[in-house]
Amino acid sequence: MRFLYVMLALLSGLLTNAAVGDEPARRVVHPFGETLIEGQPARVVSLYQGATDTALALGVTPIGVVESWVERPMYHYLRDALPETVRYLGLETQPDLEGVAGLRPDLIIGADYRHELVYPLLSRMAPTVIVNTGLDFKALLTLVGAATDREDAAHQLLIQWNTRVADFKRQISAKLGDAWPQRVAIVSVRADHVRLYYHGFAASILAELGFSLPDKQGRDSWGIKLSSREGIPALESDVMFMFLQGAEASVAYTLAQWAQHPLWQNLTAVRNDQVFEVDPVTWNMGGGIIAANHLLDELYAHYRLAPFYPEEGVRVNHP
């Protein structure tokens, strides 16, 4: 009997030690509140594409992720980094909550515009942090870094990114001379309309790189939806990066229809043969630091600049 008491006392001592601990719980502030996270989470569930990308970049392998929008179940550029055993939790819009609970995670990462209503449920399953999707991929990196106890790695990745950006700016202005900065249009061609982006993932990166983005006319929305070909002059730019999204045949048809229009033919980028098709996953869907580096890789290759990687570390998770 005495033995039992001793064991109990020992156990409770251990428990209180663990709770008070040398390492206090980290407090992560996010759009839906504050979350306390203890130690380094090992069982991470990502319910947001950008968070999956970012976690992998930080060397955290999620045990559960939501399916990607194309190349299902996961974008090719991330698929190799994920183990076979990863559990796919349905779509970002309605993730499989039982699946999340069944994984017994110790950290869940969600997104503000998707998971407001399920946040209380997620919080009961594990400490949950929510991504402010109004901010850029760097804020995402900082948040995931803080939540997974990998602030140093996140900081490292940011420094590498900044160094690459500086190198790109130096190289491209040397190469293009007076033609730099270029006016750029980031365009998405869909089955029944065309979009021009002022803000968002690709736009923020190109702005950071020094490209000049189209006149925003005081708008702070993501961009504009062009439903009719009369809107083509809005795409006026020196260079157009274009990605095709949606059913292949109908998107190709829309593109063909637009491309033969006189207004399209009159665009500077079209006349100078400066319209380039890029990968929609990298430019619009990935949303994390790996996708950002891929986008930069594409631009280096496109402008035939000397590839530059400050440290090998940043390429670890590049397939």
Place this chain on the structure above:
Amino acid sequence: MTAQPRLCALQHSDAHQSRCVVAVLSVILLASLLLSVSLGSQPTAFMDVLHGLIRPQHSDIQLILYELRLPRTLLAIFVGAALAVSGLILQKLVRNPLASPDVIGISSGASVAAVLVLTLGAGVISERWLPLAAMAGAALVALGIVTLAWSRGVTPTRLVLMGIGIAAALGAVTTLLLVLSTDTSAMHAYIWMTGSLYATQWPSVIGMVFWVALGLPLAFVMARQLDVLSLGDELAIGLGSQVTMSRLKLLGLSVILTGAAIAYAGGLSFIGLIAPHIARRLVANRTTALLPVTALIGALLLLYADLIGRLAFLPRDLPAGIFVAGIGAPFLIYLLYRWQRH
């Protein structure tokens, strides 16, 4: 299910028969509740589920049972019952078997209000206000329909036509809002409009129980008025009924039930139309007999629609609204077909 009308037909009187149908359907509903709580994307053994339900504090699937499956299943039952009863009241009220909350504009009012919150209000108004907005929308539109259709009282025909007109106009507003909004909020709004019980939490269940506990007893109290009204205005007035007053009260009741259902489960349609028809194949065409059967049928329809939605396409969780018509329509067609041949 097919054996059950025959089973109950053994009874002699109408009253016996309807009591028997209600008893059988209640047993089926209870069994379905248990089935729904036992099944999910996370495999759970039946014995573990029973154990978890009885002694939650000793179960490691307590969260899945009590926070995910049970509230969702209960909400399906209450919402299905509310929509079905609301449809029954409307069909009797306007003496038209095609009437239902989604046909005469009440649902459209709730939809416009909710889509407004989800699109223009995205990021400004919290989604927590969605139920209130939907209910306010339903009530406002019902008030508008009655006011516009008013001409020394309200006749069923004017009510229906005005309702259909307003539903069409509101449908246009909803479409416009969706076209103008971003992909994200449009997708959100689409899911809401289809009707989904995804991530139901206890506050919603409690809120819905309140409205059902208010609405269903009221429906029983007013059942006789409905039967009188369905005889036609002249007979009803002859029997001493204050036709317009009863009509407004019943319409109000229907709005409360529909508004609450849509507020918590989104723009579900079809249950209000189909559940009363299925009930009519099972029991005599008296409101007191039809009411409980209609409510049970509605509850079962939505429960199974949601069960299919969350199980058939794992790991994806699809809105229940997609499957309501999918299981309801074939069943109704089967019943109509069988009934014709007898």
